[in-house]
Amino acid sequence: MYNEEVKHRFMRETVASTPYKLKLCESIFNSTEQFEEGWGADLCTRSAEELQPMVNQLAGFRARSKWSKLILLKEYVKWCIEMGIDGASPGMLEIKTVGLDKVKQQTIANPKHLQNYLNAICEPAEKQATDNIYRCYYWLAYAGMDEEDILNVKCSDVDFKTLTVKYDKKYTVVPIYPEGLEAFHNCVELDSFAFLHPNYSHEIRKERAAGDTLIRGIRSALTIKALRVELSRRSKNKSDNTPLKLSYFRVWISGVFYRMYEQETIGVPPDFNAIVSQQMEGKTYKLDSGRNTTEAKHRQLVRDYEEDYERWKLAWFL
Known part of the structure:
Protein backbone atom coordinates (compact mmCIF):
# COMPACT_ATOMS: atom_id res chain seq x y z
CA MET A 1 0.00 0.00 0.00
CA GLY A 99 -23.32 5.63 -18.14
CA LEU A 100 -23.40 8.38 -15.55
CA ASP A 101 -24.86 10.99 -17.89
CA LYS A 102 -27.97 8.87 -18.29
CA VAL A 103 -28.16 8.27 -14.54
CA LYS A 104 -28.14 12.04 -14.02
CA GLN A 105 -30.86 12.48 -16.62
CA GLN A 106 -33.15 9.79 -15.25
CA THR A 107 -32.79 9.99 -11.46
CA ILE A 108 -32.80 12.61 -8.74
CA ALA A 109 -30.43 13.12 -5.83
CA ASN A 110 -32.69 14.15 -2.94
CA PRO A 111 -36.08 15.71 -2.03
CA LYS A 112 -34.93 19.23 -2.90
CA HIS A 113 -33.95 17.97 -6.35
CA LEU A 114 -37.41 16.49 -6.88
CA GLN A 115 -38.98 19.77 -5.74
CA ASN A 116 -36.86 21.66 -8.30
CA TYR A 117 -38.07 19.30 -11.01
CA LEU A 118 -41.71 19.70 -9.99
CA ASN A 119 -41.27 23.48 -9.95
CA ALA A 120 -40.00 23.24 -13.51
CA ILE A 121 -42.98 21.27 -14.87
CA CYS A 122 -45.83 22.39 -12.58
CA GLU A 123 -47.47 25.58 -11.43
CA PRO A 124 -46.31 26.68 -7.96
CA ALA A 125 -48.15 24.81 -5.20
CA GLU A 126 -49.40 28.08 -3.70
CA LYS A 127 -51.44 28.80 -6.82
CA GLN A 128 -53.70 25.91 -5.78
CA ALA A 129 -54.01 24.57 -9.32
CA THR A 130 -54.65 20.97 -10.34
CA ASP A 131 -50.88 20.61 -10.66
CA ASN A 132 -50.88 19.75 -6.96
CA ILE A 133 -52.16 16.28 -7.79
CA TYR A 134 -49.13 15.65 -10.04
CA ARG A 135 -46.88 16.85 -7.25
CA CYS A 136 -48.48 14.47 -4.75
CA TYR A 137 -48.32 11.58 -7.22
CA TYR A 138 -44.56 11.97 -7.53
CA TRP A 139 -44.07 12.61 -3.80
CA LEU A 140 -45.86 9.36 -2.99
CA ALA A 141 -43.76 7.56 -5.59
CA TYR A 142 -40.59 9.03 -4.09
CA ALA A 143 -41.71 8.02 -0.60
CA GLY A 144 -41.95 4.39 -1.78
CA MET A 145 -45.65 3.77 -2.43
CA ASP A 146 -46.66 1.26 -5.12
CA GLU A 147 -48.07 3.01 -8.17
CA GLU A 148 -51.23 0.90 -8.08
CA ASP A 149 -51.96 2.18 -4.57
CA ILE A 150 -51.39 5.90 -5.16
CA LEU A 151 -54.80 6.58 -6.73
CA ASN A 152 -56.53 4.77 -3.85
CA VAL A 153 -55.03 6.88 -1.07
CA LYS A 154 -57.75 8.83 0.76
CA CYS A 155 -57.42 12.29 2.24
CA SER A 156 -57.93 10.72 5.67
CA ASP A 157 -54.83 8.56 5.10
CA VAL A 158 -52.65 11.67 5.28
CA ASP A 159 -51.44 12.37 8.81
CA PHE A 160 -49.95 15.84 9.16
CA LYS A 161 -49.02 15.24 12.80
CA THR A 162 -46.64 12.40 11.99
CA LEU A 163 -45.91 13.58 8.43
CA THR A 164 -46.81 10.19 7.03
CA VAL A 165 -49.32 8.67 4.63
CA LYS A 166 -50.87 5.43 5.88
CA TYR A 167 -52.47 3.28 3.23
CA ASP A 168 -54.43 0.84 5.38
CA LYS A 169 -55.24 -1.68 2.65
CA LYS A 170 -51.61 -2.84 2.58
CA TYR A 171 -50.53 -1.42 5.94
CA THR A 172 -48.16 0.83 4.01
CA VAL A 173 -46.70 3.86 5.80
CA VAL A 174 -44.57 6.32 3.81
CA PRO A 175 -43.07 9.69 4.77
CA ILE A 176 -44.18 13.14 3.67
CA TYR A 177 -41.07 15.15 2.84
CA PRO A 178 -41.18 18.81 3.94
CA GLU A 179 -40.73 20.01 0.36
CA GLY A 180 -44.02 18.35 -0.63
CA LEU A 181 -46.04 19.41 2.40
CA GLU A 182 -47.89 22.33 0.77
CA ALA A 183 -49.05 20.16 -2.12
CA PHE A 184 -50.42 17.57 0.33
CA HIS A 185 -52.26 20.25 2.30
CA ASN A 186 -53.85 21.52 -0.91
CA CYS A 187 -54.94 18.07 -2.07
CA VAL A 188 -56.35 17.18 1.36
CA GLU A 189 -58.06 20.46 2.23
CA LEU A 190 -59.24 22.11 -1.00
CA ASP A 191 -62.71 21.48 -2.45
CA SER A 192 -61.82 23.32 -5.65
CA PHE A 193 -58.72 24.08 -7.72
CA ALA A 194 -57.75 27.27 -9.50
CA PHE A 195 -58.26 26.97 -13.24
CA LEU A 196 -55.37 28.85 -14.82
CA HIS A 197 -55.79 30.01 -18.40
CA PRO A 198 -53.87 32.73 -20.25
CA ASN A 199 -57.10 34.19 -21.70
CA TYR A 200 -58.64 34.76 -18.28
CA SER A 201 -57.81 38.04 -16.53
CA HIS A 202 -59.07 36.84 -13.15
CA GLU A 203 -58.90 33.59 -11.21
CA ILE A 204 -61.51 30.95 -11.90
CA ARG A 205 -61.99 28.04 -9.55
CA LYS A 206 -63.55 24.70 -10.40
CA GLU A 207 -64.95 22.11 -8.05
CA ARG A 208 -62.95 18.96 -7.69
CA ALA A 209 -64.32 15.62 -8.80
CA ALA A 210 -66.55 13.90 -6.26
CA GLY A 211 -64.93 11.52 -3.81
CA ASP A 212 -62.45 11.44 -0.95
CA THR A 213 -59.29 10.29 -2.72
CA LEU A 214 -56.18 12.44 -2.52
CA ILE A 215 -55.28 12.35 -6.23
CA ARG A 216 -58.42 13.74 -7.87
CA GLY A 217 -58.72 16.72 -10.17
CA ILE A 218 -61.71 18.62 -11.52
CA ARG A 219 -63.03 15.95 -13.83
CA SER A 220 -63.84 12.27 -13.56
CA ALA A 221 -61.57 9.83 -11.73
CA LEU A 222 -57.98 9.74 -12.91
CA THR A 223 -56.19 6.67 -14.23
CA ILE A 224 -52.52 5.74 -13.98
CA LYS A 225 -52.29 5.90 -17.78
CA ALA A 226 -53.67 9.44 -17.84
CA LEU A 227 -51.20 10.55 -15.16
CA ARG A 228 -48.28 9.00 -17.04
CA VAL A 229 -49.29 10.64 -20.33
CA GLU A 230 -49.73 14.08 -18.77
CA LEU A 231 -46.45 13.98 -16.86
CA SER A 232 -44.58 12.75 -19.94
CA ARG A 233 -46.10 15.58 -21.98
CA ARG A 234 -45.09 18.15 -19.40
CA SER A 235 -41.54 16.81 -19.24
CA LYS A 236 -41.17 17.14 -23.02
CA ASN A 237 -42.79 20.57 -23.19
CA LYS A 238 -40.68 21.90 -20.32
CA SER A 239 -37.38 20.44 -21.49
CA ASP A 240 -35.92 23.95 -21.60
CA ASN A 241 -36.55 24.21 -17.85
CA THR A 242 -35.04 20.88 -16.81
CA PRO A 243 -32.82 18.19 -18.38
CA LEU A 244 -34.48 15.46 -16.30
CA LYS A 245 -36.66 12.78 -17.85
CA LEU A 246 -38.54 11.16 -15.00
CA SER A 247 -41.25 8.54 -14.59
CA TYR A 248 -42.92 6.80 -11.66
CA PHE A 249 -40.22 4.11 -11.48
CA ARG A 250 -37.32 6.55 -11.79
CA VAL A 251 -38.72 8.71 -9.01
CA TRP A 252 -39.51 5.64 -6.89
CA ILE A 253 -36.02 4.13 -7.18
CA SER A 254 -34.41 7.50 -6.51
CA GLY A 255 -36.32 7.62 -3.23
CA VAL A 256 -35.25 4.08 -2.36
CA PHE A 257 -31.62 4.97 -3.00
CA TYR A 258 -31.84 8.25 -1.06
CA ARG A 259 -33.17 6.51 2.05
CA MET A 260 -30.56 3.74 1.67
CA TYR A 261 -27.84 6.38 1.41
CA GLU A 262 -29.12 8.12 4.56
CA GLN A 263 -28.74 4.82 6.42
CA GLU A 264 -25.32 4.10 4.94
CA THR A 265 -23.97 7.46 6.12
CA ILE A 266 -24.63 6.39 9.71
CA GLY A 267 -22.90 3.04 9.23
CA VAL A 268 -25.78 0.78 8.12
CA PRO A 269 -24.68 -1.31 5.09
CA PRO A 270 -27.09 -1.16 2.13
CA ASP A 271 -29.43 -4.15 2.02
CA PHE A 272 -31.92 -4.64 -0.81
CA ASN A 273 -33.15 -8.09 0.25
CA ALA A 274 -36.43 -6.84 1.71
CA ILE A 275 -37.19 -4.78 -1.40
CA VAL A 276 -36.48 -7.74 -3.68
CA SER A 277 -38.59 -10.08 -1.53
CA GLN A 278 -41.51 -7.66 -1.79
CA GLN A 279 -40.93 -7.28 -5.54
CA MET A 280 -40.94 -11.06 -6.09
CA GLU A 281 -43.98 -11.73 -3.90
CA GLY A 282 -46.86 -13.20 -5.87
CA LYS A 283 -44.86 -13.35 -9.11
CA THR A 284 -43.87 -16.45 -11.02
CA TYR A 285 -40.55 -16.78 -12.83
CA LYS A 286 -39.57 -19.16 -15.56
CA LEU A 287 -37.04 -21.34 -13.80
CA ASP A 288 -35.37 -24.62 -14.68
CA SER A 289 -33.44 -27.15 -12.68
CA GLY A 290 -29.94 -26.65 -11.43
CA ARG A 291 -28.70 -23.20 -10.56
CA ASN A 292 -31.69 -21.30 -11.97
CA THR A 293 -33.75 -21.24 -8.77
CA THR A 294 -35.95 -18.73 -6.98
CA GLU A 295 -33.07 -18.09 -4.58
CA ALA A 296 -30.71 -17.44 -7.50
CA LYS A 297 -33.22 -15.02 -9.04
CA HIS A 298 -33.45 -13.22 -5.70
CA ARG A 299 -29.66 -12.86 -5.51
CA GLN A 300 -29.51 -11.59 -9.08
CA LEU A 301 -32.11 -8.89 -8.42
CA VAL A 302 -30.28 -7.83 -5.26
CA ARG A 303 -27.06 -7.50 -7.27
CA ASP A 304 -28.87 -5.43 -9.88
CA TYR A 305 -30.10 -3.01 -7.23
CA GLU A 306 -26.63 -2.85 -5.67
CA GLU A 307 -25.05 -1.95 -9.00
CA ASP A 308 -27.66 0.70 -9.79
CA TYR A 309 -27.26 2.13 -6.29
CA GLU A 310 -23.49 2.44 -6.67
CA ARG A 311 -23.92 4.21 -10.02
CA TRP A 312 -26.52 6.56 -8.50
CA LYS A 313 -24.13 7.47 -5.68
CA LEU A 314 -21.28 8.00 -8.11
CA ALA A 315 -23.44 10.27 -10.26
CA TRP A 316 -24.85 12.49 -7.52
CA PHE A 317 -22.73 12.42 -4.40
CA LEU A 318 -19.06 12.12 -5.40
Whole structure:
Protein backbone atom coordinates (compact mmCIF):
# COMPACT_ATOMS: atom_id res chain seq x y z
CA MET A 1 0.00 0.00 0.00
CA TYR A 2 1.59 3.25 -1.18
CA ASN A 3 1.73 6.21 1.25
CA GLU A 4 0.48 3.83 3.89
CA GLU A 5 0.34 6.32 6.77
CA VAL A 6 -2.05 8.70 4.96
CA LYS A 7 -4.26 5.91 3.67
CA HIS A 8 -4.56 4.25 7.07
CA ARG A 9 -5.49 7.61 8.57
CA PHE A 10 -8.22 7.99 5.93
CA MET A 11 -9.56 4.54 6.74
CA ARG A 12 -9.51 5.17 10.49
CA GLU A 13 -11.36 8.47 10.15
CA THR A 14 -13.95 7.55 7.51
CA VAL A 15 -14.66 3.84 7.15
CA ALA A 16 -13.34 2.08 10.26
CA SER A 17 -16.88 1.72 11.65
CA THR A 18 -18.07 -0.02 8.48
CA PRO A 19 -16.21 -3.36 8.12
CA TYR A 20 -17.21 -4.07 4.53
CA LYS A 21 -15.95 -0.63 3.43
CA LEU A 22 -12.73 -1.04 5.40
CA LYS A 23 -11.98 -4.34 3.68
CA LEU A 24 -12.81 -2.84 0.28
CA CYS A 25 -10.52 0.14 0.95
CA GLU A 26 -7.59 -2.12 1.76
CA SER A 27 -8.17 -4.08 -1.45
CA ILE A 28 -8.42 -0.91 -3.56
CA PHE A 29 -5.28 0.69 -2.16
CA ASN A 30 -3.33 -2.52 -2.67
CA SER A 31 -4.42 -2.58 -6.31
CA THR A 32 -3.50 1.09 -6.93
CA GLU A 33 -0.04 0.70 -5.43
CA GLN A 34 1.61 -0.36 -8.69
CA PHE A 35 0.45 2.84 -10.41
CA GLU A 36 1.53 5.04 -7.50
CA GLU A 37 4.94 3.35 -7.45
CA GLY A 38 5.26 4.18 -11.15
CA TRP A 39 4.38 7.82 -10.55
CA GLY A 40 6.39 8.01 -7.37
CA ALA A 41 3.40 9.82 -5.89
CA ASP A 42 0.07 9.25 -4.19
CA LEU A 43 -2.94 8.94 -6.51
CA CYS A 44 -4.50 11.97 -4.82
CA THR A 45 -1.88 14.17 -6.52
CA ARG A 46 -2.48 12.96 -10.09
CA SER A 47 -4.50 14.53 -12.88
CA ALA A 48 -7.56 12.96 -14.48
CA GLU A 49 -5.51 12.08 -17.57
CA GLU A 50 -2.91 10.26 -15.50
CA LEU A 51 -5.54 8.44 -13.45
CA GLN A 52 -7.67 7.24 -16.35
CA PRO A 53 -5.56 4.13 -17.17
CA MET A 54 -5.71 3.09 -13.53
CA VAL A 55 -9.48 3.63 -13.47
CA ASN A 56 -9.84 1.61 -16.68
CA GLN A 57 -8.04 -1.30 -15.07
CA LEU A 58 -10.18 -1.13 -11.96
CA ALA A 59 -13.26 -1.10 -14.21
CA GLY A 60 -12.29 -4.56 -15.42
CA PHE A 61 -13.79 -6.06 -12.27
CA ARG A 62 -17.47 -6.94 -11.88
CA ALA A 63 -19.75 -3.96 -12.44
CA ARG A 64 -20.91 -3.70 -8.82
CA SER A 65 -17.34 -3.75 -7.53
CA LYS A 66 -16.32 -1.25 -10.18
CA TRP A 67 -18.69 1.43 -8.91
CA SER A 68 -17.82 0.74 -5.28
CA LYS A 69 -14.11 1.14 -5.98
CA LEU A 70 -14.55 4.39 -7.89
CA ILE A 71 -16.74 5.86 -5.18
CA LEU A 72 -14.20 5.09 -2.47
CA LEU A 73 -11.34 6.48 -4.56
CA LYS A 74 -13.28 9.72 -4.98
CA GLU A 75 -14.04 9.79 -1.25
CA TYR A 76 -10.33 9.36 -0.55
CA VAL A 77 -9.27 12.21 -2.84
CA LYS A 78 -11.94 14.53 -1.43
CA TRP A 79 -10.70 13.73 2.05
CA CYS A 80 -7.08 14.39 1.04
CA ILE A 81 -8.04 17.81 -0.32
CA GLU A 82 -10.03 18.66 2.81
CA MET A 83 -7.17 17.54 5.07
CA GLY A 84 -4.63 19.60 3.13
CA ILE A 85 -2.49 16.61 2.13
CA ASP A 86 0.53 17.94 0.24
CA GLY A 87 -0.08 18.03 -3.51
CA ALA A 88 -3.69 16.80 -3.33
CA SER A 89 -5.66 17.81 -6.44
CA PRO A 90 -9.17 17.08 -7.81
CA GLY A 91 -8.02 14.83 -10.66
CA MET A 92 -9.97 11.77 -9.50
CA LEU A 93 -13.09 13.90 -9.01
CA GLU A 94 -12.95 14.85 -12.69
CA ILE A 95 -12.95 11.25 -13.94
CA LYS A 96 -15.97 10.63 -16.19
CA THR A 97 -17.33 7.09 -16.31
CA VAL A 98 -19.62 5.47 -18.85
CA GLY A 99 -23.32 5.63 -18.14
CA LEU A 100 -23.40 8.38 -15.55
CA ASP A 101 -24.86 10.99 -17.89
CA LYS A 102 -27.97 8.87 -18.29
CA VAL A 103 -28.16 8.27 -14.54
CA LYS A 104 -28.14 12.04 -14.02
CA GLN A 105 -30.86 12.48 -16.62
CA GLN A 106 -33.15 9.79 -15.25
CA THR A 107 -32.79 9.99 -11.46
CA ILE A 108 -32.80 12.61 -8.74
CA ALA A 109 -30.43 13.12 -5.83
CA ASN A 110 -32.69 14.15 -2.94
CA PRO A 111 -36.08 15.71 -2.03
CA LYS A 112 -34.93 19.23 -2.90
CA HIS A 113 -33.95 17.97 -6.35
CA LEU A 114 -37.41 16.49 -6.88
CA GLN A 115 -38.98 19.77 -5.74
CA ASN A 116 -36.86 21.66 -8.30
CA TYR A 117 -38.07 19.30 -11.01
CA LEU A 118 -41.71 19.70 -9.99
CA ASN A 119 -41.27 23.48 -9.95
CA ALA A 120 -40.00 23.24 -13.51
CA ILE A 121 -42.98 21.27 -14.87
CA CYS A 122 -45.83 22.39 -12.58
CA GLU A 123 -47.47 25.58 -11.43
CA PRO A 124 -46.31 26.68 -7.96
CA ALA A 125 -48.15 24.81 -5.20
CA GLU A 126 -49.40 28.08 -3.70
CA LYS A 127 -51.44 28.80 -6.82
CA GLN A 128 -53.70 25.91 -5.78
CA ALA A 129 -54.01 24.57 -9.32
CA THR A 130 -54.65 20.97 -10.34
CA ASP A 131 -50.88 20.61 -10.66
CA ASN A 132 -50.88 19.75 -6.96
CA ILE A 133 -52.16 16.28 -7.79
CA TYR A 134 -49.13 15.65 -10.04
CA ARG A 135 -46.88 16.85 -7.25
CA CYS A 136 -48.48 14.47 -4.75
CA TYR A 137 -48.32 11.58 -7.22
CA TYR A 138 -44.56 11.97 -7.53
CA TRP A 139 -44.07 12.61 -3.80
CA LEU A 140 -45.86 9.36 -2.99
CA ALA A 141 -43.76 7.56 -5.59
CA TYR A 142 -40.59 9.03 -4.09
CA ALA A 143 -41.71 8.02 -0.60
CA GLY A 144 -41.95 4.39 -1.78
CA MET A 145 -45.65 3.77 -2.43
CA ASP A 146 -46.66 1.26 -5.12
CA GLU A 147 -48.07 3.01 -8.17
CA GLU A 148 -51.23 0.90 -8.08
CA ASP A 149 -51.96 2.18 -4.57
CA ILE A 150 -51.39 5.90 -5.16
CA LEU A 151 -54.80 6.58 -6.73
CA ASN A 152 -56.53 4.77 -3.85
CA VAL A 153 -55.03 6.88 -1.07
CA LYS A 154 -57.75 8.83 0.76
CA CYS A 155 -57.42 12.29 2.24
CA SER A 156 -57.93 10.72 5.67
CA ASP A 157 -54.83 8.56 5.10
CA VAL A 158 -52.65 11.67 5.28
CA ASP A 159 -51.44 12.37 8.81
CA PHE A 160 -49.95 15.84 9.16
CA LYS A 161 -49.02 15.24 12.80
CA THR A 162 -46.64 12.40 11.99
CA LEU A 163 -45.91 13.58 8.43
CA THR A 164 -46.81 10.19 7.03
CA VAL A 165 -49.32 8.67 4.63
CA LYS A 166 -50.87 5.43 5.88
CA TYR A 167 -52.47 3.28 3.23
CA ASP A 168 -54.43 0.84 5.38
CA LYS A 169 -55.24 -1.68 2.65
CA LYS A 170 -51.61 -2.84 2.58
CA TYR A 171 -50.53 -1.42 5.94
CA THR A 172 -48.16 0.83 4.01
CA VAL A 173 -46.70 3.86 5.80
CA VAL A 174 -44.57 6.32 3.81
CA PRO A 175 -43.07 9.69 4.77
CA ILE A 176 -44.18 13.14 3.67
CA TYR A 177 -41.07 15.15 2.84
CA PRO A 178 -41.18 18.81 3.94
CA GLU A 179 -40.73 20.01 0.36
CA GLY A 180 -44.02 18.35 -0.63
CA LEU A 181 -46.04 19.41 2.40
CA GLU A 182 -47.89 22.33 0.77
CA ALA A 183 -49.05 20.16 -2.12
CA PHE A 184 -50.42 17.57 0.33
CA HIS A 185 -52.26 20.25 2.30
CA ASN A 186 -53.85 21.52 -0.91
CA CYS A 187 -54.94 18.07 -2.07
CA VAL A 188 -56.35 17.18 1.36
CA GLU A 189 -58.06 20.46 2.23
CA LEU A 190 -59.24 22.11 -1.00
CA ASP A 191 -62.71 21.48 -2.45
CA SER A 192 -61.82 23.32 -5.65
CA PHE A 193 -58.72 24.08 -7.72
CA ALA A 194 -57.75 27.27 -9.50
CA PHE A 195 -58.26 26.97 -13.24
CA LEU A 196 -55.37 28.85 -14.82
CA HIS A 197 -55.79 30.01 -18.40
CA PRO A 198 -53.87 32.73 -20.25
CA ASN A 199 -57.10 34.19 -21.70
CA TYR A 200 -58.64 34.76 -18.28
CA SER A 201 -57.81 38.04 -16.53
CA HIS A 202 -59.07 36.84 -13.15
CA GLU A 203 -58.90 33.59 -11.21
CA ILE A 204 -61.51 30.95 -11.90
CA ARG A 205 -61.99 28.04 -9.55
CA LYS A 206 -63.55 24.70 -10.40
CA GLU A 207 -64.95 22.11 -8.05
CA ARG A 208 -62.95 18.96 -7.69
CA ALA A 209 -64.32 15.62 -8.80
CA ALA A 210 -66.55 13.90 -6.26
CA GLY A 211 -64.93 11.52 -3.81
CA ASP A 212 -62.45 11.44 -0.95
CA THR A 213 -59.29 10.29 -2.72
CA LEU A 214 -56.18 12.44 -2.52
CA ILE A 215 -55.28 12.35 -6.23
CA ARG A 216 -58.42 13.74 -7.87
CA GLY A 217 -58.72 16.72 -10.17
CA ILE A 218 -61.71 18.62 -11.52
CA ARG A 219 -63.03 15.95 -13.83
CA SER A 220 -63.84 12.27 -13.56
CA ALA A 221 -61.57 9.83 -11.73
CA LEU A 222 -57.98 9.74 -12.91
CA THR A 223 -56.19 6.67 -14.23
CA ILE A 224 -52.52 5.74 -13.98
CA LYS A 225 -52.29 5.90 -17.78
CA ALA A 226 -53.67 9.44 -17.84
CA LEU A 227 -51.20 10.55 -15.16
CA ARG A 228 -48.28 9.00 -17.04
CA VAL A 229 -49.29 10.64 -20.33
CA GLU A 230 -49.73 14.08 -18.77
CA LEU A 231 -46.45 13.98 -16.86
CA SER A 232 -44.58 12.75 -19.94
CA ARG A 233 -46.10 15.58 -21.98
CA ARG A 234 -45.09 18.15 -19.40
CA SER A 235 -41.54 16.81 -19.24
CA LYS A 236 -41.17 17.14 -23.02
CA ASN A 237 -42.79 20.57 -23.19
CA LYS A 238 -40.68 21.90 -20.32
CA SER A 239 -37.38 20.44 -21.49
CA ASP A 240 -35.92 23.95 -21.60
CA ASN A 241 -36.55 24.21 -17.85
CA THR A 242 -35.04 20.88 -16.81
CA PRO A 243 -32.82 18.19 -18.38
CA LEU A 244 -34.48 15.46 -16.30
CA LYS A 245 -36.66 12.78 -17.85
CA LEU A 246 -38.54 11.16 -15.00
CA SER A 247 -41.25 8.54 -14.59
CA TYR A 248 -42.92 6.80 -11.66
CA PHE A 249 -40.22 4.11 -11.48
CA ARG A 250 -37.32 6.55 -11.79
CA VAL A 251 -38.72 8.71 -9.01
CA TRP A 252 -39.51 5.64 -6.89
CA ILE A 253 -36.02 4.13 -7.18
CA SER A 254 -34.41 7.50 -6.51
CA GLY A 255 -36.32 7.62 -3.23
CA VAL A 256 -35.25 4.08 -2.36
CA PHE A 257 -31.62 4.97 -3.00
CA TYR A 258 -31.84 8.25 -1.06
CA ARG A 259 -33.17 6.51 2.05
CA MET A 260 -30.56 3.74 1.67
CA TYR A 261 -27.84 6.38 1.41
CA GLU A 262 -29.12 8.12 4.56
CA GLN A 263 -28.74 4.82 6.42
CA GLU A 264 -25.32 4.10 4.94
CA THR A 265 -23.97 7.46 6.12
CA ILE A 266 -24.63 6.39 9.71
CA GLY A 267 -22.90 3.04 9.23
CA VAL A 268 -25.78 0.78 8.12
CA PRO A 269 -24.68 -1.31 5.09
CA PRO A 270 -27.09 -1.16 2.13
CA ASP A 271 -29.43 -4.15 2.02
CA PHE A 272 -31.92 -4.64 -0.81
CA ASN A 273 -33.15 -8.09 0.25
CA ALA A 274 -36.43 -6.84 1.71
CA ILE A 275 -37.19 -4.78 -1.40
CA VAL A 276 -36.48 -7.74 -3.68
CA SER A 277 -38.59 -10.08 -1.53
CA GLN A 278 -41.51 -7.66 -1.79
CA GLN A 279 -40.93 -7.28 -5.54
CA MET A 280 -40.94 -11.06 -6.09
CA GLU A 281 -43.98 -11.73 -3.90
CA GLY A 282 -46.86 -13.20 -5.87
CA LYS A 283 -44.86 -13.35 -9.11
CA THR A 284 -43.87 -16.45 -11.02
CA TYR A 285 -40.55 -16.78 -12.83
CA LYS A 286 -39.57 -19.16 -15.56
CA LEU A 287 -37.04 -21.34 -13.80
CA ASP A 288 -35.37 -24.62 -14.68
CA SER A 289 -33.44 -27.15 -12.68
CA GLY A 290 -29.94 -26.65 -11.43
CA ARG A 291 -28.70 -23.20 -10.56
CA ASN A 292 -31.69 -21.30 -11.97
CA THR A 293 -33.75 -21.24 -8.77
CA THR A 294 -35.95 -18.73 -6.98
CA GLU A 295 -33.07 -18.09 -4.58
CA ALA A 296 -30.71 -17.44 -7.50
CA LYS A 297 -33.22 -15.02 -9.04
CA HIS A 298 -33.45 -13.22 -5.70
CA ARG A 299 -29.66 -12.86 -5.51
CA GLN A 300 -29.51 -11.59 -9.08
CA LEU A 301 -32.11 -8.89 -8.42
CA VAL A 302 -30.28 -7.83 -5.26
CA ARG A 303 -27.06 -7.50 -7.27
CA ASP A 304 -28.87 -5.43 -9.88
CA TYR A 305 -30.10 -3.01 -7.23
CA GLU A 306 -26.63 -2.85 -5.67
CA GLU A 307 -25.05 -1.95 -9.00
CA ASP A 308 -27.66 0.70 -9.79
CA TYR A 309 -27.26 2.13 -6.29
CA GLU A 310 -23.49 2.44 -6.67
CA ARG A 311 -23.92 4.21 -10.02
CA TRP A 312 -26.52 6.56 -8.50
CA LYS A 313 -24.13 7.47 -5.68
CA LEU A 314 -21.28 8.00 -8.11
CA ALA A 315 -23.44 10.27 -10.26
CA TRP A 316 -24.85 12.49 -7.52
CA PHE A 317 -22.73 12.42 -4.40
CA LEU A 318 -19.06 12.12 -5.40
